[in-house]
Amino acid sequence: MSRFLDMRIADNSGTVGFPGTPVPTTAATAAVVGQIGLQTQGVVGKVGLGGLIVNLQAVVGISPSITPGTVVLRVARATTIAGPFTTIHTANHLVSPVLTLPSLVSVQASDVSAPSAAELVYQLLVHTEGILTLINSPVRSGPESFYGIAMDGDSPPA
Numbered sequence: 001m002s003r004f005l006d007m008r009i010a011d012n013s014g015t016v017g018f019p020g021t022p023v024p025t026t027a028a029t030a031a032v033v034g035q036i037g038l039q040t041q042g043v044v045g046k047v048g049l050g051g052l053i054v055n056l057q058a059v060v061g062i063s064p065s066i067t068p069g070t071v072v073l074r075v076a077r078a079t080t081i082a083g084p085f086t087t088i089h090t091a092n093h094l095v096s097p098v099l100t101l102p103s104l105v106s107v108q109a110s111d112v113s114a115p116s117a118a119e120l121v122y123q124l125l126v127h128t129e130g131i132l133t134l135i136n137s138p139v140r141s142g143p144e145s146f147y148g149i150a151m152d153g154d155s156p157p158a
Contacts, residue, residue: 002053005041005150010034010124013142016061016102022137023062023071023128030074030127033060034146037081037121043152044116050153054111056089058124058146063102065095065138069131073107075124079117092129095138102141122148 012034013019024031038054045052062071071093076085089109107124114120124146131137 002151002153005043005152006039007149008036008038008147010036010146012144012146014145016142018142019140019144021140022134023126023140025128025131025134025137027072027074027127030125031140033124033126033140033144034058035121035123036146036148037119038148038150040114040117040120040150042116042118043154045112045114047113052112052114053151053153054114054120054122054148056109056111056122056146056148057107059104059106060126060144061102061141062093062095062105063139063141064097064100065131065136066097067131067136068094068096069138070129071095071105071138072127072129073105073124074126075107075109075122077111077114078121079115079119081121085123120150122146
């Protein structure tokens with residue numbers, strides 16, 4: 001039986017059209033869409049054996065670009081807000097100039113190998129690959145939301 005530890009939501013934009021900024025064109029300049037801190041109470045992840053289980057979900061609205069390329073959503077983890085952050089999941093979404101309407105890009109990730117910490121900090125970052133300039137980059141058109149829940153899979157039944 002699992003025990004609930006914590007849940008957080010970073011809701012960057014609940015409306016279409018916001019923030020309205022171009023998606024950065026390199027991983028080094030990736031934009032932080034959301035950041036959450038989950039109170040994990042020192043429970044450690046044990047891949048396939050219970051322990052800490054963190055489930056993360058996100059959605060980012062993207063308007064098409066005039067140049068084909070890839071939008072990359074990256075989920076990263078750290079044990080402090082200052083980092084360093086380790087990428088735990090990456091999702092790619094192809095964008096095409098043929099599309100004229102914004103699309104919702106979603107990602108779901110699980111973190112079952114997290115280290116023991118009182119709090120784990122997760123970030124959702126976005127950037128493009130294959131698009132060289134911001135003027136040709138897709139636009140973050142909203143909505144944008146990042147959600148995480150932490151559970152202890154080793155808890156004995158009550």
